[in-house]
Amino acid sequence: MNTMVKQAIEHWQFIAPVLTPPTNKIEYETLAATLDELLDTVGDDENHPLSGLIDRIGDVIAAYDEVHYPIPDAAPHEVLAFLMQQHALSQSDLPEVAGQSVISEILNGKRKLNLNHIKALSKRFGVPAEVFI
Numbered sequence: 001m002n003t004m005v006k007q008a009i010e011h012w013q014f015i016a017p018v019l020t021p022p023t024n025k026i027e028y029e030t031l032a033a034t035l036d037e038l039l040d041t042v043g044d045d046e047n048h049p050l051s052g053l054i055d056r057i058g059d060v061i062a063a064y065d066e067v068h069y070p071i072p073d074a075a076p077h078e079v080l081a082f083l084m085q086q087h088a089l090s091q092s093d094l095p096e097v098a099g100q101s102v103i104s105e106i107l108n109g110k111r112k113l114n115l116n117h118i119k120a121l122s123k124r125f126g127v128p129a130e131v132f133i
Contacts (some may be wrong), residue, residue: 018053021060028064035061076113076132077106083125096120 008015022028035057042048074082084090084107091103097120098106105111113121113132122129 018057019060022064028061028068031057031061075109076118077109079131080113080121081107083121083127087125094121094124096124 018031018034022031035054038050038054038057042050042054045051080103084094091107092100094103097103097117102111106113106117118129118132121127121132
């Protein structure tokens with residue numbers, strides 16, 4: 001048995017919980033909190049030794065999200081309205097995206113989201129930019 005396999009066996013009880021797909025909301029939230037803590041630890045260092053673990057946990061969480069929290073096909077302004085409702089936000093609560101009047105026009109379908117809006121919304125809500133396209 002090679003050294004890597006021996007180490008995996010020895011440490012699996014500690015690693016398994018962060019690599020095993022969650023089966024319920026409590027496990028999901030625990031895994032998400034673990035990911036948040038790792039992200040705080042690693043910061044922007046893409047070469048950090050834990051970056052690969054962060055990627056794997058992100059993949060596990062994304063797979064759970066796809067099954068349990070699918071994003072329905074909707075117009076970008078409908079997605080924005082939904083997210084604002086879920087986060088109890090008003091039009092003026094998104095100054096990093098645009099002014100209140102622009103948000104109003106977007107929500108009413110009178111104006112389309114531009115690339116800067118989409119980037120800011122994706123960052124604000126922690127969702128892929130594709131949901132606004």
